[in-house]
Amino acid sequence: MLRFLSIILFFFASTFTLFSQDFHSSLEAASGQSVVHVGSYDWGACIDRITINTGHLVSPQAIAARDFKVNQILYPKKTNVGMEKGFLPVTDAFASDSQGNRITSPSNFITLLTDVHPLAENSNPFVSISFSSRFKPYYGYKISNKKLGISIQNLKGFVNESAAKFETDEFEYTFPAEQESKSDQKSQEEKVLLNYASYIPQAESSEKIPLILWFHGMGESGSNIYQVLFGTKTTALAEEKIQGSFPNGCAILAPQCPTGWLETTEKGPGNARVWAPVDKDAPANKVKKPINKLLKKLSLEKEKPRKDKVQFAAVSYYTEPVKNLLYIYLENHPQIDRDRIYVGGCSAGGYMTMNMMIEEPQLFAAAFPICEYYLDSKINPSKIEILAKKPLWFTYALNDDSVNPEDNSIPTIVRLNQANAENVHYSEFRNVVDLSGKYLLNPDAKKDDDEYGLPYEYPGHWSWIYVLNNDCRDGNLSLFEWLAKQKLNSKN
Structure with missing residues (x-):
């Protein structure tokens, strides 16, 4: 099941634009945008790569994973002031085409690979907390690289071919x-x-x-x-x-x-509906069955044939x-x-x-x-x-x-x-x-x-x-x- 996520109480102002909350088979980021690729894995959703469009050519030799920082941001529905949830570890970074394929020539596009594992940190793009109705259903991301002068916060959308x-x-x-x-x-x-x-x-x-x-x-x-x-x-x-x-x-x-x-x-106290699986007869039967059995012995009544009792289904x-x-x-x-x-x-x-x-x-x-x-x-x-x-x-x-x-x-x-x-x-x-x-x-x-x-x-x-x-x-x-x-x- 999807893991419940905690919130780090670190606030900062940022602008978050999400042009689509659907999943696409492919997307191309415009200048200053990112596209998040989400894999569907045995343990649930896991971000496996992010492709950004820097808006200018970057040499492959200048790109290093250690220089990138990816903040995962939780945004309330009615404001673009986000809360930093944590960091998404970057395992590799390289020059790419618009679809995230590695290339060896200078490019506007850079693709970041992230950790893919059942225990990967902050890899789930969905907001899955008890009061999530107050927030946008997806996290936003701020990708920065001080050496290359990159700071991208606008998210074009999500990609997963199967979900699309x-x-x-x-x-x-x-x-x-x-x-x-x-x-x-x-x-x-x-x-x-x-x-x-x-x-x-x-x-x-x-x-x-x-x-x-x-x-x-x-x-x-x-x-x-x-x-x-x-x-x-x-x-x-x-x-x-x-x-x-x-x-x-x-x-x-x-x-x-x-x-x-x-x-x-079924409804219980206060007219609230009962949730299954519930054996609501069990507690009472622990008390009633021995008493009924004793009463039958005392009254010498013959036990009636059992019918197909309709249990609480x-x-x-x-x-x-x-x-x-x-x-x-x-x-x-x-x-x-x-x-x-x-x-x-x-x-x-x-x-x-x-x-x-x-x-x-x-x-x-x-x-x-x-x-x-x-x-x-x-x-x-x-x-x-x-x-x-x-x-x-x-x-x-x-x-x-x-x-x-x-x-x-x-x-x-x-x-x-x-x-x-x-x-x-x-x-x-x-x-x-x-x-x-x-x-x-x-x-x-x-x-x-x-x-x-x-x-x-x-x-x-x-x-x-x-x-x-x-x-x-x-x-x-x-x-x-x-x-x-x-x-x-x-x-x-």
Whole structure:
């Protein structure tokens, strides 16, 4: 998830101009401007290079990384007086063309390379703090080099080719008024605004294409849709490594929850909605069950046959808004095959995946919940029977200390198999480590050190890394190859 960022209380006046808050496939900085290139990595967004236009020719021999200073600046929405958040380390600097490619001749353009690592300092361009609504959603940057007389604060925009493939929009849903509240105009209108990102592959044939409905985790909730795309590398869904699993590509629809998918339709004290996963019966049952058992013995009553008790199913408050967004999206995109709509998500998004499969199973051909946060104890037997008829692929890590798979995925998989589920797969990992070979647990470790050569280890909750790198397999079949074979009313 995106890391929460602190603020250094150092104020200074500066002028900040951001001509675009969108992500582009490419940009060219005008004189006195910078273009920030943001990579989409396993751990989230990470600035990997900045290209500046100095407005005058600079010799390659005069350029040295040590002479550059990059301040990361936090700007309130209503003022251009910024707060210095910190410094972005520069690892290399060189003369370049406008797109950041190294050249050996004098140039107006200089490209700075920055540290790329899960622990890289100040590398996240997004403002991700508890009161971020008071600030612009992105940091600004002041690039200076006293030796070369450079001071650039105007940011032209951000570049990421994968994020640029997505269109962004918003959808407003109005809940129907409750019957007893129809006379009260205020009660009639309860609205939800969902931002969303979507991707449609370029058509290479007239055949219809499938759609993945993707649910982000809790850390990507809010109002900045780009946090959804970068927070857990959702951009990977539009890249060839995953798109190539589908003969004609696959559309992506990724809504953003303003609060959290875990907010439910149930209400508690003060008429506030309860958040899942919540076993609200548990505390009372610890007291009630022994008393009831004693009373039954004393009264010599015969125990009544157990019924399929309807547990607190923790239905997400956002079920109807998302369902209606999906319907509208399908109406506007007739090239999508309604028999091949898939749903997946991680953490709170894994909960939402399970929620949609339980509440609206007829909509989806298959689902792939990841480190899902839906308590197995809240899935009653009749719902298990419904889920057992659907293709499902679970992913989790055993050392997940945020969402214990022993309470969620594992017992649910067992119950599905007991219900004779015909198409249930799972990818179980001991922990979550880098499989690319690029990132080490301790890059400075020497050959004699115990940590030498060990891959970087992420929190156990981050098992979505394996999914979005297409590293989940069952024999010779990958998760997305399996997904591409699924179709409503099919037994593939």
